[in-house]
Amino acid sequence: MLSEAVQDYLKSIYKLSHASQAGEMVTTSLIAERMQVSAASATNMIKKLAELRLLDHTPYQGVELTPTGVKMALEIVRHHRLLELYLRQSLGYDWDQVDAEADRLEHAISEDFEDRIDRALGFPTVGAHGEPIPSKEGDIAVHNYRRLADMAEGERCWIRQVSDRDPALLRYLDEHGLILGTEVEIRERAPFRGPLRIAIGVDREHHLGLEAAEQIYVEIAAA
């Protein structure tokens, strides 16, 4: 059984490798920052994970999960996302609270618990923030979403996924009706790094900071 610390690092590295460009290595400092530990501590754990064959470490360059490492990470991600959804659906948690509580619980639940909430939720494939939920076998759906920040003026799209990293953003989006499935049209884009003016549904308009729009993933609505 992998220790809690090992599981946390694996999950963070997995998420970081997805946030970075394909082929890019995940650096020690990125891991340290995400885990809120010193760079030296991160190096320590990296060496341990390499020892366990869960990742390949190129010193001074970065790390990359091995297939085994990815498999382990996906198990943890599955626990996390099922828990998030369960907390939301069955216990009424707010959108921005589920991540923290799932972090606490994900190491503690048994396979049996996992199966039971999976069944209670109707075997969902998508989590509380729209992320794909890995299957028990370690398969994970690949969604071809685009960032809302990358959309052009006049385009229409549905909100399909939102980063779970920023509770304040989640609270804001929830309060303003920008939930999963909402249809949005880009009315106007500021030329450089300014906000987007977007239309929500047919009658409401909204200004959204670029930083927020970079954390929202959308599916293009049919023309």
Added chain:
Amino acid sequence: MLSEAVQDYLKSIYKLSHASQAGEMVTTSLIAERMQVSAASATNMIKKLAELRLLDHTPYQGVELTPTGVKMALEIVRHHRLLELYLRQSLGYDWDQVDAEADRLEHAISEDFEDRIDRALGFPTVGAHGEPIPSKEGDIAVHNYRRLADMAEGERCWIRQVSDRDPALLRYLDEHGLILGTEVEIRERAPFRGPLRIAIGVDREHHLGLEAAEQIYVEIAAA
């Protein structure tokens, strides 16, 4: 925040002090056995808990929780019993499985989670095995139950509480309809350490080992 290990010891010591006679001290070896650690490890932790003023330690004699220690223990017990009940009621766990899963989860849940399952369960005062659930303030009901093993021939009673320490017993009792609330009459007692012959309801009879009957707590039924 108390560490998981500290919480586990507190819970075990609290339960042991209730299983023993009033005023009796809880010994190092009892704690070691219950926690599945060596006696030396238990001594280590006892010294730490004494340092934290959670218990009083009389060397070579035993320990006794301080009022603060009891308060901390009751918080953990409250988490545990609410979780057990939730697992049973909302996720369909069997009677003999809830203890193990609650052990995993009890350290991980937040106050918010506790409040939410408390509400979902309708603010219960009794746990899955009939044990009182401490209130958030640290009050706990005292039930004046007797052991089924101490009942005399001809007496009638209701099953009110069962020890959660033996999953095999719980499974057995559940399968034979000896659940909480069942009315039972003692038909015959073997003279010394033999089984009891009991009647369940009006038409069924059953032989129950003395060891089992010592772990079942009952309320005398009105004559």
Added chain:
DNA sequence: GAGCGAATTTAGCCATGACTAAATCCAATG
């Protein structure tokens, strides 16, 4: 190609909570 600065790694330390082996205490027995 030397040097600089930032990132990374190494070295050495600490707390926690296990362990074994050895010493010590205490109660019971003769």
Added chain:
DNA sequence: CATTGGATTTAGTCATGGCTAAATTCGCTC
């Protein structure tokens, strides 16, 4: 009241996973 055996404590070790400070490496600039 001395002895002895079981319970308890002490002493010393280990693994885990943090930390800081110091050394090292790498990429970039001159």
